[in-house]
């Protein structure tokens with residue numbers, strides 16, 4: 060993919076699963092008018108998740124066929140499920156909306172950095188392992204999802220040293236304010 064063809068910035072939210080990446084990204088993007096690029100996945104939708112908004116939920120065979128056709132910018136297999144963002148979705152979103160964001164793990168984050176260079180900004184969000192576990196338990200997140208997140212914690216947290224910006228998400232509003240200030244340094248504030 061030729062990232063230089065489009066002019067916008069890709070804000071890459073990455074970090075430890077369950078740390079609040081999606082919550083923070085959604086809130087800020089609403090305020091600043093930044094569009095998300097939605098990943099495709101073969102994992103089953105969870106309660107509260109919406110097709111086309113949280114993910115494009117597709118069959119394994121469809122994912123593999125799209126991959127063979129070369130449609131994916133990057134793919135990853137996580138806990139037996141495939142995840143990927145489509146090249147054309149990225150290009151179209153940059154063309155139509157300027158700045159965009161994604162919420163992905165370190166493999167896709169690396170790929171964005173490699174392809175987009177200065178126009179990919181990695182925002183690493185984390186919280187300590189016990190805090191994540193307690194928050195998710197308090198929200199009645201199913202135990203198998205919490206276990207999956209905990210199992211990935213060590214490998215995920217080590218990626219923070221590679222990212223442009225790192226935030227520990229203690230107080231949610233405080234983190235949102237900090238991330239927002241960081242993003243605004245890359246883009247002018249919306250006028251409307």
Ligand SMILES: Nc1nc2c(ncn2[C@@H]2O[C@H](COP(=O)(O)OP(=O)(O)O)[C@@H](O)[C@H]2O)c(=O)[nH]1
Nearest residue numbers: 076098134135137142143144162163164166167
């Ligand atoms: N490499 C890569 N990672 C992705 C993509 N889409 C989502 N992810 C990340 O892969 C992990 C998937 O784990 P899952 O439990 O399904 O995450 P959740 O949807 O954030 O609860 C999360 O860290 C996602 O942010 C993608 O297209 N590529």
Ligand SMILES: Nc1ncnc2c1ncn2[C@@H]1O[C@H](COP(=O)(O)OP(=O)(O)O)[C@@H](O)[C@H]1O
Nearest residue numbers: 076077078079080081082194198228229230231
């Ligand atoms: N600072 C915080 N304090 C308490 N709960 C939080 C905080 N940040 C996020 N959460 C909650 O933690 C859960 C996981 O957040 P989410 O954005 O889905 O994480 P991620 O996208 O990193 O997996 C959500 O229920 C969210 O409301």
